[in-house]
Amino acid sequence: MHDLIYEAPSPEERLLREEEVGRLLDAVATLGEADRDLIGLRYGSGLDTAEVAQILRISEGGVRTRLWRALGKLREVLTP
């Protein structure tokens, strides 16, 4: 076992990354509850489409369709 401690990525890189993440999360927050839940389950929990389908009790195709629509709405929010 050994420990290494060194400087993290540059402040500019971190700032850009945090800014992008912040923009995405702000955009997700503007969506409706159903869309937010779907995105949270799919991307936040590492669940695949089949697992999300089990939780929401809809078909896998239904999950993909809803997710695609939610991403479309998200894209509209993110587009200036």
Place this chain on the structure above:
Amino acid sequence: MREPELRELDRRLRGIAFAPRASLGPEILGRVRRGEPPAGAGPPRRRRQALATVTAALLAATAGAILLRATGSVTVDRCCYDLDGGGDADDGVLVLAERDARVHHLRIYEDIDRSRSFTESDLVRLDRGASPAMHHAATGGLVTIEHCCVDFDGGGPADDGLVIIGVPPDHVVMAAIYERRPGDAAGSAGFPLR
């Protein structure tokens, strides 16, 4: 909306690995118990069959819960190291992974009760899903802490490293594990993070 744009958005969201709202799991479980089907749900006769798998899967949707897979998954709990830069070797790492492969869940915790394993009374410093990503904003003072080599993914050999980015003494922003091979240089540089 063009498909490439949506695929790019999908890729960016996969890279964030944020947590769903904490109330989502209990809320969905409550809907199931009350027999309230979500819009577009299947016919009622399927509900009972689905309940067991739904309940199991709900664990993954609840903050702090761990997704349990039927086969090939292993939970590894290693304690205790100084993972938050606080100076004390009182932190542990809990990993749910497919043996020697994909990481499903990774938790960094402070072993408050000195049990040398995760318990409910411990303090969770970071919870993440399948993808390593920055989980909290940090304004400065970030350091990277690495621990190598331990079997963090249940693969058997002590060939895994743990890399953590945080702000000492108690702020953990990102955590990931990587696998080294004999003869590889020290450190996580060049290794895919899991």
